[in-house]
Amino acid sequence: MAAKRTVRPLTDFDRPSVTVDLVLLTVRDGALCVLVIRREDQVAGEWALPGGFVHIDESLDETVARLLRDKAHLPGGFVEQLYTFGKPDRDPRGRVISVAYYALVPADRLEGGIVEAGDLALTKVEASLSGALPAVILPDGRLERLAFDHGEILKMAIGRLRGKLDYSAVGLELLPELFTLRQLQDVHEAILGARLAKPAFRRKMLDRGFLKPTGLLEKGAAFRPAELYRRV
Amino acid sequence: MAAKRTVRPLTDFDRPSVTVDLVLLTVRDGALCVLVIRREDQVAGEWALPGGFVHIDESLDETVARLLRDKAHLPGGFVEQLYTFGKPDRDPRGRVISVAYYALVPADRLEGGIVEAGDLALTKVEASLSGALPAVILPDGRLERLAFDHGEILKMAIGRLRGKLDYSAVGLELLPELFTLRQLQDVHEAILGARLAKPAFRRKMLDRGFLKPTGLLEKGAAFRPAELYRRV
DNA sequence: CCAAAAGTGTTACTGCTACACCCATGC
DNA sequence: GCATGGGTGTAGCAGTAACACTTTTGG
Numbered sequence: 035m036a037a038k039r040t041v042r043p044l045t046d047f048d049r050p051s052v053t054v055d056l057v058l059l060t061v062r063d064g065a066l067c068v069l070v071i072r073r074e075d076q077v078a079g080e081w082a083l084p085g086g087f088v089h090i091d092e093s094l095d096e097t098v099a100r101l102l103r104d105k106a107h108l109p110g111g112f113v114e115q116l117y118t119f120g121k122p123d124r125d126p127r128g129r130v131i132s133v134a135y136y137a138l139v140p141a142d143r144l145e146g147g148i149v150e151a152g153d154l155a156l157t158k159v160e161a162s163l164s165g166a167l168p169a170v171i172l173p174d175g176r177l178e179r180l181a182f183d184h185g186e187i188l189k190m191a192i193g194r195l196r197g198k199l200d201y202s203a204v205g206l207e208l209l210p211e212l213f214t215l216r217q218l219q220d221v222h223e224a225i226l227g228a229r230l231a232k233p234a235f236r237r238k239m240l241d242r243g244f245l246k247p248t249g250l251l252e253k254g255a256a257f258r259p260a261e262l263y264r265r266v
Numbered sequence: 267m268a269a270k271r272t273v274r275p276l277t278d279f280d281r282p283s284v285t286v287d288l289v290l291l292t293v294r295d296g297a298l299c300v301l302v303i304r305r306e307d308q309v310a311g312e313w314a315l316p317g318g319f320v321h322i323d324e325s326l327d328e329t330v331a332r333l334l335r336d337k338a339h340l341p342g343g344f345v346e347q348l349y350t351f352g353k354p355d356r357d358p359r360g361r362v363i364s365v366a367y368y369a370l371v372p373a374d375r376l377e378g379g380i381v382e383a384g385d386l387a388l389t390k391v392e393a394s395l396s397g398a399l400p401a402v403i404l405p406d407g408r409l410e411r412l413a414f415d416h417g418e419i420l421k422m423a424i425g426r427l428r429g430k431l432d433y434s435a436v437g438l439e440l441l442p443e444l445f446t447l448r449q450l451q452d453v454h455e456a457i458l459g460a461r462l463a464k465p466a467f468r469r470k471m472l473d474r475g476f477l478k479p480t481g482l483l484e485k486g487a488a489f490r491p492a493e494l495y496r497r498v
Numbered sequence: 499c500c501a502a503a504a505g506t507g508t509t510a511c512t513g514c515t516a517c518a519c520c521c522a523t524g525c
Numbered sequence: 526g527c528a529t530g531g532g533t534g535t536a537g538c539a540g541t542a543a544c545a546c547t548t549t550t551g552g
Binding site: 049051121133 | 280283284319321322325327352365
């Protein structure tokens, strides 16, 4: 039991495939949305998160960056590793371990990026406040679960994001460079699935020091225009 | 660019090896300690975190449980996934992606478990409060960095644990079933690397509702005996 | 002037810190 | 009694929630 360990080469073991699955989130028209892809293989017709295999010479972060370029023509933005899923039966194609990432993109940076690919869609998320798995709302209005364990992945991404709203400036990742406090509150409310009190929200955000006023006012407001703010 | 995607089989891609690396932490004599193993292969003589390959038919969680059984004869306890490390050059043996987990074990449950294996050691951690990588203090007193990117993994585990102390009952995982508030404070101080105020700490813990008094008193105290508490 | 949304003042509550103090035990 | 660590009371400060209120715009 305490015998000297023998050193075994890497080739002694069957190797799993490793993929990166991406939860690309945005807030559009006050609703939390996620990028999904219609599968054509074993689970044809089902919707899933976009993903791809980790190439043998690229890091996980590089795989995500490649996915973001290929699927949404996006160079930068907020990206963070979420969790790694490795149950042996999670993918019907074989043993696939998936490292999940989530990315946040302002809605205005997505326009024209993903539209051209017919099997990709940006769908609203129906995320309960309790423990149930979230579903997506397809363009035709149908409510649908995601394939594989992707519902679980999406749920974890939303949970992580909700937690981060409380103590970080992560909400700003979903807004353009200049934004009003109302827009920021809309983003928070869409993610949390709850209404927030305006005065408390304003002061909390301003006290944090994550944003600074510009002195500029929004254009084209129906009523009193709000001041525009900027990050940091 | 918007062409129909071709479905490629898993065998189209070279596959990386996948390992689980384990950060087993405990607090012994008021010091944060980690389980490390002396390597005999490419990095012979260096110390690293214990780890092992993910077998083709086991989940990641099962791999961790197997490691805990083999390295420390431990059945249960607190275990949580930490992060997945995947830079192509992180392991000199080839392309190895490592899913890091951390585990918390009370010091009294480790006695007699890992001692028998000569290349395993439970070493004190020298973790700075700033950004520097932590080092381990070998039994002979030498301060040493860990091999590969394991210093980075250890640093992340300590950071995660420090964060969790604030809002969860995770400190209790490092204590026996019955414990005093002083012992719990010692655990927090060892992990945070800082002294805490006694009255504030007591009340914070009791208000949380994570622990309840038993009415029992500790034995063999030199002075006034403290009350013993229990989880939940 | 009115409607609607932006933005502010006031109060109260809660969680935490700091400091002083009392309590129970072995010697 | 005394030293030592266990345990409590009180005051103050910071962050936040609730509510009422004022301000600024387009029509």
